[in-house]
Amino acid sequence: MTLKPATALAHPNIAFIKYWGNRDNDLRLPSNSSISMNLDGLFTRTTVTFSASFKTDSLRIGKKSIPGSGLGRVNDILDLVRELAGISEPAEVVSENNFPSSAGVASSAAAFAALALAASHAAGVTLTEHELSRLARRGSGSACRSIPGGFVEWHAGIEEADSFATSIAPPEHWDLVDCVAIVSAVRKKTGSTEGHAVAATSPLQAARVADAPRRLDLVRQAVLERDFDTLATVAELDSDMMHAIMMTSNPGLFYWQPASITIMESVRDWRASGIPVFYTVDAGPNIHVICPQQQAQSVERRVRELPGVNDVLVANSGGPAQIVS
Amino acid sequence: MTLKPATALAHPNIAFIKYWGNRDNDLRLPSNSSISMNLDGLFTRTTVTFSASFKTDSLRIGKKSIPGSGLGRVNDILDLVRELAGISEPAEVVSENNFPSSAGVASSAAAFAALALAASHAAGVTLTEHELSRLARRGSGSACRSIPGGFVEWHAGIEEADSFATSIAPPEHWDLVDCVAIVSAVRKKTGSTEGHAVAATSPLQAARVADAPRRLDLVRQAVLERDFDTLATVAELDSDMMHAIMMTSNPGLFYWQPASITIMESVRDWRASGIPVFYTVDAGPNIHVICPQQQAQSVERRVRELPGVNDVLVANSGGPAQIVS
Numbered sequence: 278m279t280l281k282p283a284t285a286l287a288h289p290n291i292a293f294i295k296y297w298g299n300r301d302n303d304l305r306l307p308s309n310s311s312i313s314m315n316l317d318g319l320f321t322r323t324t325v326t327f328s329a330s331f332k333t334d335s336l337r338i339g340k341k342s343i344p345g346s347g348l349g350r351v352n353d354i355l356d357l358v359r360e361l362a363g364i365s366e367p368a369e370v371v372s373e374n375n376f377p378s379s380a381g382v383a384s385s386a387a388a389f390a391a392l393a394l395a396a397s398h399a400a401g402v403t404l405t406e407h408e409l410s411r412l413a414r415r416g417s418g419s420a421c422r423s424i425p426g427g428f429v430e431w432h433a434g435i436e437e438a439d440s441f442a443t444s445i446a447p448p449e450h451w452d453l454v455d456c457v458a459i460v461s462a463v464r465k466k467t468g469s470t471e472g473h474a475v476a477a478t479s480p481l482q483a484a485r486v487a488d489a490p491r492r493l494d495l496v497r498q499a500v501l502e503r504d505f506d507t508l509a510t511v512a513e514l515d516s517d518m519m520h521a522i523m524m525t526s527n528p529g530l531f532y533w534q535p536a537s538i539t540i541m542e543s544v545r546d547w548r549a550s551g552i553p554v555f556y557t558v559d560a561g562p563n564i565h566v567i568c569p570q571q572q573a574q575s576v577e578r579r580v581r582e583l584p585g586v587n588d589v590l591v592a593n594s595g596g597p598a599q600i601v602s
Numbered sequence: 603m604t605l606k607p608a609t610a611l612a613h614p615n616i617a618f619i620k621y622w623g624n625r626d627n628d629l630r631l632p633s634n635s636s637i638s639m640n641l642d643g644l645f646t647r648t649t650v651t652f653s654a655s656f657k658t659d660s661l662r663i664g665k666k667s668i669p670g671s672g673l674g675r676v677n678d679i680l681d682l683v684r685e686l687a688g689i690s691e692p693a694e695v696v697s698e699n700n701f702p703s704s705a706g707v708a709s710s711a712a713a714f715a716a717l718a719l720a721a722s723h724a725a726g727v728t729l730t731e732h733e734l735s736r737l738a739r740r741g742s743g744s745a746c747r748s749i750p751g752g753f754v755e756w757h758a759g760i761e762e763a764d765s766f767a768t769s770i771a772p773p774e775h776w777d778l779v780d781c782v783a784i785v786s787a788v789r790k791k792t793g794s795t796e797g798h799a800v801a802a803t804s805p806l807q808a809a810r811v812a813d814a815p816r817r818l819d820l821v822r823q824a825v826l827e828r829d830f831d832t833l834a835t836v837a838e839l840d841s842d843m844m845h846a847i848m849m850t851s852n853p854g855l856f857y858w859q860p861a862s863i864t865i866m867e868s869v870r871d872w873r874a875s876g877i878p879v880f881y882t883v884d885a886g887p888n889i890h891v892i893c894p895q896q897q898a899q900s901v902e903r904r905v906r907e908l909p910g911v912n913d914v915l916v917a918n919s920g921g922p923a924q925i926v927s
Binding site: 483514517 | 805806810842843847850852859860862864866867870
């Protein structure tokens with residue numbers, strides 16, 4: 278079998294119904310299903326080359342080289358792909374993001390979606406979208422949502438084989454825009470992998486999970502019907518519920534900065550005054566401010582004017598992960 | 603029966619295990635028991651005079667007069683007292699706080715404790731501490747905790763007659779100090795009465811209530827053993843859990859300001875560095891920073907230096923409500 282390099286591109290995604298906590302930490306089987314939108318314009322581009330001429334796996338992200346022993350989760354995905362392909366060649370992985378890592382946008386979803394696609398292609402195995410989504414999930418749970426395009430639901434499933442994401446609607450279904458308000462964090466915060474592992478220590482997590490099907494139904498239907506008001510109300514509630522779990526877990530995880538509070542309060546005020554806009558917040562201080570395309574310019578300008586906002590990244594709804602060469 | 607004016611004094615209190623949500627809104631029967639400390643130095647002083655010479659009930663708070671029809675909850679307490687005493691005379695209520703209302707410290711607990719005590723005394727009825735606590739509760743739930751002295755537990759009870767507060771330990775049992783960091787709020791927020799009424803709309807409230815006995819046991823024991831570390835950990839968790847409920851109720855109630863985040867994060871950092879200190883936050887933006895007397899001066903100075911802190915009120919643990927003339 279000929280092993281040719283393959284390059285894949287994938288977008289990060291922003292969840293309207295959040296993933297927080299696992300039923301199985303090793304397999305990254307989530308406690309609840311989740312719904313997200315891919316972010317066009319932002320992407321990770323990853324090239325994977327398998328070759329017997331390499332002594333060991335290697336990874337380069339932008340200009341930073343990471344030696345074989347420090348590859349961690351990337352290694353795990355490469356091993357899974359080699360097992361599927363029945364090969365044993367080491368791999369060279371070269372990856373770059375088109376957004377600054379200092380932007381604080383979670384890049385692991387795009388990174389592991391691009392890696393899963395490029396690596397399987399480079400290893401000569403053809404995977405279905407479901408299989409690719411499961412493979413990406415093993416690297417970073419939310420990466421499974423960056424495999425299909427547009428508006429996506431990750432079905433929690435009951436075992437490894439049925440925990441993957443599918444598209445609810447293509448990107449062109451709804452012209453939503455994510456204005457990501459970049460807020461500087463004073464310190465490095467706990468990463469998502471560690472966070473998921475302590476979610477169950479919150480006395481409130483079981484109640485959040487138990488109520489998830491209700492929120493999922495509301496958001497799925499809101500996406501299908503382009504019902505902005507319902508999406509806004511439920512997505513903000515869901516984001517606040519995830520942060521409620523984070524803050525009340527052991528150890529408590531606090532991601533909101535003073536500027537985050539200012540932005541969230543402003544967004545609620547804007548919506549109360551009639552502007553279609555809502556916020557959602559991942560495991561970091563940045564605030565994703567979502568609105569229809571028609572309001573995007575005005576909303577971006579308003580967000581830029583708020584104190585503590587260093588920059589605003591603007592993204593429309595994006596397509597699926599794809600092979601680019 | 604001779605009706606003589608009576609003057610009572612009561613302190614506000616700060617809860618380590620919070621009261622949020624009612625089983626019965628009219629009777630103010632809470633969803634869970636709570637534990638608090640009275641705040642010495644801060645007080646409401648209230649004089650009640652029943653007299654047939656008054657045409658109607660009247661209320662003066664500081665220099666502000668409120669006519670009969672606007673007395674609301676004060677009227678309800680006066681009616682309950684008249685019923686107990688078998689009298690029908692209108693009352694004049696004159697009340698003052700020794701702390702500025704702009705300080706944003708919840709004054710209703712001290713106010714209704716002082717009112718219950720002064721009014722019953724002025725009406726010539728002698729009530730037990732339990733009965734006084736129940737009476738104060740009818741005006742403002744947490745007022746029942748300002749009747750007994752020192753460290754106090756409000757037993758949720760199962761009906762009107764057994765929902766009252768008792769002392770766990772007298773004020774001198776533990777030399778804790780509350781440094782109340784006053785933060786300016788941009789707007790008027792939802793009051794506690796309205797907040798309690800929507801607590802059950804949070805998908806997380808039932809879980810908070812179900813876990814309350816565990817937190818109460820830990821805090822009661824920590825008070826009895828003067829175990830600061832346990833008190834700090836559980837009281838911060840409990841405060842964060844209450845705000846989690848507030849934020850995820852319908853409508854969502856958001857009391858934290860940007861400066862609140864700065865203070866809470868600083869307090870966590872200080873404790874991580876070995877200083878015995880913790881925060882707790884009521885239905886407002888102010889942060890109560892609690893520490894032993896030995897650290898109080900240093901902690902007060904640190905709090906004053908934080909951005910967004912307008913003032914700091916300092917209070918030791920305080921005694922019971924009492925008749926002063």
